[in-house]
Amino acid sequence: MYKAVWARLSALVCRMRAARGDAGMVTSEYAMGIVAAVGFAVLLYQVVTSEVVAAQLQAIVKRALSAGA
Template sequence: MRRVRQFVGRLRKRMRGDDGMNTAEYAVGTLAAVAFAAVLYKVVTSGAVFGALTSIIQKALA
């Protein structure tokens, strides 16, 4: 049990020292968000998904 408490204590110290993302982490995070948005755009604008969304909206408005 003591080893677990020591480990948790060290982990808390490391977590407290992190003030946020640095520039490289922002760049990677931004790149990942843009890539996800591009994939999501492609999926949503595909024929099958577009047709399904259109029919759902038409049914909701009818």
């Protein structure tokens, strides 16, 4: 009896997995995605706050503001 119930339960689980597919991510994939996003944000922050980029951004803004004058 136990083997029959286990076989039916296993078949049901397999059908449910096949029906839904791999539509979502597991927790570890979310964690790796968050770590990658934070790493990219830190890198982007470092680039944008560097002196060279800040000077070029200021020059672009000054040019844009003085374009109409």
